[in-house]
Amino acid sequence: MIKFLVYIAIILTVLAVGYLVRVFELASSLKGKKPEEVTEKDNRLMGRIMLAFVIALFCFVGWQLKSYGWRTLPEAASAHGKDLDWLFNFNMAILWFVFVVTHILLFYFAYKYYGKKDNRATYFPHDNRLEMIWTVIPAIVLAVIVIYGIKTWNTITAVADPNSQVIELYAKQFDWTARYSGTDNTLGDANYKLITSTNDLGMDSTSKAGQDDFIVKNELHLVVNKEVEFKFRSRDVIHSAYFPHFRAQMNCVPGMTTMLHFTPTITTADMRKNPEVMKQMAAINAIRKQRVIGDADYKPGDDKPVEFDYILLCNKICGNSHYNMQMTVIVETQAEYDAWVKKHPPFYAKEAAPAPATPAAPAAASADQKAEKAVASK
Amino acid sequence: MSMENHGHQEHHGSQEHHGDHDEHHHEESFVSKYIFSMDHKTISRQFLVTAVIMATFAMIMSMLFRLQLAWPSHHFAFINWILGDKMGKDGVLEPGMYMALVTIHGTVMVFMVLTGGLSGTFSNLLIPYQIGARDMASGFLNMLSYWFFFLSSAVMMASFFIETGPASGGWTVYPPLSALPQAMDGSKLGMTFWLVSMTLFIVSSLLGGLNYIITILNLRTKGMTMTRLPLTIWAFFVTAILGVLSFPVLLSAALLLIFDRSFGTSFYLSDIYIGGQALEQTGGSPILYQHLFWFLGHPEVYIIILPALGLTSEIISVNARKPIFGYRAMIGSIMAIGFLSFIVWGHHMFITGMNPFLGSVFVFTTLLIAIPSAVKAFNYITTLWKGNIRFTPAMLFAIGLVSTFISGGLTGIILADSALDIPIHDTYFVVAHFHIVMGVSAILGMLAGVYHWFPKMFLRHMNKKLGYVHFWLTFVSAYGVFFPMHFLGLAGVPRRYYSNTAFPMFDNLIDINILITCFAILGGLAQLIFLFNFFYSMFRGPKSEQNPWNANTLEWTTPMAHTHGNWPGALPVVHRWPYDYSKPGKELDYVPQTVPLAEGEVDGGGHH
Numbered sequence: 001m002i003k004f005l006v007y008i009a010i011i012l013t014v015l016a017v018g019y020l021v022r023v024f025e026l027a028s029s030l031k032g033k034k035p036e037e038v039t040e041k042d043n044r045l046m047g048r049i050m051l052a053f054v055i056a057l058f059c060f061v062g063w064q065l066k067s068y069g070w071r072t073l074p075e076a077a078s079a080h081g082k083d084l085d086w087l088f089n090f091n092m093a094i095l096w097f098v099f100v101v102t103h104i105l106l107f108y109f110a111y112k113y114y115g116k117k118d119n120r121a122t123y124f125p126h127d128n129r130l131e132m133i134w135t136v137i138p139a140i141v142l143a144v145i146v147i148y149g150i151k152t153w154n155t156i157t158a159v160a161d162p163n164s165q166v167i168e169l170y171a172k173q174f175d176w177t178a179r180y181s182g183t184d185n186t187l188g189d190a191n192y193k194l195i196t197s198t199n200d201l202g203m204d205s206t207s208k209a210g211q212d213d214f215i216v217k218n219e220l221h222l223v224v225n226k227e228v229e230f231k232f233r234s235r236d237v238i239h240s241a242y243f244p245h246f247r248a249q250m251n252c253v254p255g256m257t258t259m260l261h262f263t264p265t266i267t268t269a270d271m272r273k274n275p276e277v278m279k280q281m282a283a284i285n286a287i288r289k290q291r292v293i294g295d296a297d298y299k300p301g302d303d304k305p306v307e308f309d310y311i312l313l314c315n316k317i318c319g320n321s322h323y324n325m326q327m328t329v330i331v332e333t334q335a336e337y338d339a340w341v342k343k344h345p346p347f348y349a350k351e352a353a354p355a356p357a358t359p360a361a362p363a364a365a366s367a368d369q370k371a372e373k374a375v376a377s378k
Numbered sequence: 379m380s381m382e383n384h385g386h387q388e389h390h391g392s393q394e395h396h397g398d399h400d401e402h403h404h405e406e407s408f409v410s411k412y413i414f415s416m417d418h419k420t421i422s423r424q425f426l427v428t429a430v431i432m433a434t435f436a437m438i439m440s441m442l443f444r445l446q447l448a449w450p451s452h453h454f455a456f457i458n459w460i461l462g463d464k465m466g467k468d469g470v471l472e473p474g475m476y477m478a479l480v481t482i483h484g485t486v487m488v489f490m491v492l493t494g495g496l497s498g499t500f501s502n503l504l505i506p507y508q509i510g511a512r513d514m515a516s517g518f519l520n521m522l523s524y525w526f527f528f529l530s531s532a533v534m535m536a537s538f539f540i541e542t543g544p545a546s547g548g549w550t551v552y553p554p555l556s557a558l559p560q561a562m563d564g565s566k567l568g569m570t571f572w573l574v575s576m577t578l579f580i581v582s583s584l585l586g587g588l589n590y591i592i593t594i595l596n597l598r599t600k601g602m603t604m605t606r607l608p609l610t611i612w613a614f615f616v617t618a619i620l621g622v623l624s625f626p627v628l629l630s631a632a633l634l635l636i637f638d639r640s641f642g643t644s645f646y647l648s649d650i651y652i653g654g655q656a657l658e659q660t661g662g663s664p665i666l667y668q669h670l671f672w673f674l675g676h677p678e679v680y681i682i683i684l685p686a687l688g689l690t691s692e693i694i695s696v697n698a699r700k701p702i703f704g705y706r707a708m709i710g711s712i713m714a715i716g717f718l719s720f721i722v723w724g725h726h727m728f729i730t731g732m733n734p735f736l737g738s739v740f741v742f743t744t745l746l747i748a749i750p751s752a753v754k755a756f757n758y759i760t761t762l763w764k765g766n767i768r769f770t771p772a773m774l775f776a777i778g779l780v781s782t783f784i785s786g787g788l789t790g791i792i793l794a795d796s797a798l799d800i801p802i803h804d805t806y807f808v809v810a811h812f813h814i815v816m817g818v819s820a821i822l823g824m825l826a827g828v829y830h831w832f833p834k835m836f837l838r839h840m841n842k843k844l845g846y847v848h849f850w851l852t853f854v855s856a857y858g859v860f861f862p863m864h865f866l867g868l869a870g871v872p873r874r875y876y877s878n879t880a881f882p883m884f885d886n887l888i889d890i891n892i893l894i895t896c897f898a899i900l901g902g903l904a905q906l907i908f909l910f911n912f913f914y915s916m917f918r919g920p921k922s923e924q925n926p927w928n929a930n931t932l933e934w935t936t937p938m939a940h941t942h943g944n945w946p947g948a949l950p951v952v953h954r955w956p957y958d959y960s961k962p963g964k965e966l967d968y969v970p971q972t973v974p975l976a977e978g979e980v981d982g983g984g985h986h
Contacts (some may be wrong), residue, residue, distance in 0.1 A: 048842060084801065127703075149796065149797055166968075195651045253664055279559045317548045
């Protein structure tokens with residue numbers, strides 16, 4: 001019934017507006033005016049609104065810089081990320097300049113030269129010198145942008161340091177698995193045809209290099225100031241491994257291995273003490289605190305305070321749960337990392353252990369022995 | 379092609395079912411006149427009305443997912459009302475449906491509205507009119523072009539009514555996601571509908587495009603040299619060439635995808651384990667699809683923006699009462715943009731693991747496009763300088779386009795830089811960039827065209843005041859929606875996320891999303907004003923004079939009636955370029971192209 005009334009109301013509104021417009025048009029034609037004709041008064045008004053608009057636009061943009069700017073990603077936590085941030089700011093400085101100048105010109109001209117009844121425009125069909133200026137100057141500026149850009153790109157995509165730590169990131173709908181290459185720093189072979197319910201990554205048990213590999217879910221641990229080389233695989237569809245804080249991203253494509261390397265430079269603990277991050281986290285926790293659990297919009301836990309963490313997200317549409325495919329990244333010192341590794345026996349040791357979920361100390365020990373054996377046998 | 383039997387006139391005035399009944403010459407039935415018409419003007423109106431309806435659908439889709447993004451999982455009666463209990467249970471958008479909405483919104487806007495709708499409407503209307511031809515080279519192919527377009531749109535919308543829902547892998551439908559029905563519901567029957575729809579669309583686009591090219595090359599009237607063509611025609615010409623060269627590549631991409639989906643081939647598939655089993659397909663590459671797709675996909679964005687720029691060039695010049703500044707440079711930049719658009723597709727694929735050297739080549743070619751684009755922007759601004767600007771609603775939209783073309787184009791410089799693309803690829807920064815530079819700009823250009831040529835299409839004027847309100851609300855909300863999205867992107871928010879609630883780091887961005895959605899709703903409501911104005915004025919708007927804007931181009935030399943064959947008598951003869959506005963020594967501030975050059979007068983546009 002209410003729906004019916006809503007439809008009726010909509011139809012009546014449209015009709016009413018229609019008749020109103022009709023009345024206005026008839027009234028103005030009775031006065032001898034053509035309603036469609038643009039008068040000088042219209043021109044003046046529109047010209048002024050043009051000017052007001054550009055001022056409002058600049059205010060709006062400035063307001064956004066002030067109130068949104070500090071919520072963008074904090075300081076880059078990787079070596080190349082700092083270069084990228086510098087390059088970004090350098091380019092943005094040029095772009096802001098062009099944006100402001102062109103908009104002032106565009107809207108100021110629109111205001112200044114609004115049509116007046118007895119005025120006549122200046123016939124100015126072309127000017128080779130002017131056109132040369134705005135072909136050559138953008139070309140020079142773009143040349144600078146291209147040179148800096150490609151230089152940075154080449155540094156980032158150069159071959160990884162042979163000493164960098166090799167880690168595989170394996171993507172599937174809808175989670176990430178990391179495979180550490182173990183003491184030999186070499187990943188074992190894998191094949192999608194070997195995938196079973198207990199061998200998620202399709203690891204080849206006959207591969208020597210794979211004997212010391214260990215796999216983890218949920219948490220990716222990295223050593224600060226040590227370059228890491230990721231090898232990406234995907235089991236089903238294209239995913240994209242996106243590390244926003246490290247300014248790094250690479251697609252994971254089924255049927256091929258893609259690669260990416262970067263050096264994390266700030267530990268998670270240090271990043272939590274970064275003033276920028278602290279300000280953001282304080283704002284986030286204030287928002288979370290106000291949430292009312294039981295409200296349709298919030299699930300249990302949404303009101304709990306959180307700490308800053310680096311994160312790995314999926315950034316290529318991969319299915320219905322694409323929006324929740326994540327892994328926490330922890331950057332720590334070598335000592336902390338070594339302690340963590342101790343808790344993670346190689347995959348094949350783990351398979352033999354009775355309770356693989358929470359490996360007990362003996363299993364870890366046997367893992368170490370096995371790893372040593374693997375190295376020795378090389 | 380016979381051009382002879384065009385002596386008779388058709389009265390159009392008001393449409394059939396309307397009050398004062400016009401007398402009709404009954405040589406043509408209703409069906410051949412309004413449905414299976416071969417007349418370029420009718421086909422143009424068919425394209426426009428279809429595009430307006432499709433744009434309305436696409437806009438409603440965007441409202442639905444914007445509500446979800448601003449108020450995740452909130453119960454909205456509106457969502458339930460539109461989508462029903464299956465896709466919007468309790469008024470909460472279902473994740474699969476969210477994906478479907480963004481996918482179909484993108485596809486409909488890019489292809490149905492801004493390719494079919496924009497080129498279809500204005501190429502059909504203006505090419506014969508502005509070059510002085512009786513009709514398109516082939517009226518029959520032209521009619522087929524519309525009906526394939528119509529079928530394509532119908533199939534696309536029909537996919538909302540199948541059990542597993544429409545395609546939902548994003549408008550780019552990358553395999554393997556789109557190739558594997560096991561991967562998501564949207565890759566089942568809905569994806570087949572999408573591919574069928576796109577195939578029909580490509581047929582439509584090719585038939586139309588070939589027709590436009592041939593008509594422009596062969597049917598120009600006496601005196602209409604290529605350098606006396608209005609910039610609209612140049613833009614349509616280059617656009618049609620781009621379409622003819624690139625759409626077949628999309629067809630091949632789609633065809634191979636159909637093979638992978640239905641016949642077990644492995645063009646795009648390799649080493650996949652899904653749904654508990656390892657697939658047999660091996661040796662294919664998903665990246666191959668991306669190369670094929672973007673070989674169309676990048677020219678496609680210029681197929682969208684060039685006609686809008688062409689319309690803008692004409693409208694700005696007419697209403698500034700000044701010749702367009704740098705006519706030859708404008709033609710040159712249209713051609714440069716057209717050519718370069720074919721060698722930049724790789725910038726969509728910087729992080730697919732492509733060879734870094736190849737990446738740097740694409741950086742270089744992509745940034746080259748900024749040069750002709752900058753030339754165009756500066757030329758528009760200079761055209762306004764010392765003009766005598768008449769702010770018709772069309773002129774407002776055209777100036778709006780120049781603004782969004784600049785501000786969206788500038789962020790393109792960041793994204794084209796492969797290094798800078800790494801951290802913002804596929805984030806909201808990209809969404810902001812392409813919506814402003816090609817979405818908003820092209821829509822503003824299209825609306826400018828509708829307001830400007832409405833008298834030519836429907837013989838009546840649209841309401842000016844409603845047009846003003848429509849423009850300002852649209853323009854303000856366009857910036858309100860898309861400018862803040864840059865900040866979301868710089869905060870690392872990926873696009874195509876059903877909700878950002880799974881990541882606490884995005885919690886303090888929710889107010890940005892709410893602001894965006896509020897502007898989106900405002901912008902949506904503003905379009906209601908347009909829809910009302912459009913349909914109302916079609917039947918009841920004030921009747922237009924023959925040349926309401928005092929313009930120079932040929933379409934305004936025909937009587938305000940839908941004459942079959944366009945000119946009742948002989949075809950007009952062209953004596954000058956189309957931009958003689960406010961020429962010194964002339965009494966009026968415009969000189970139509972049909973006026974012979976006075977003794978000793980120099981033609982503009984570089985005819986020295």
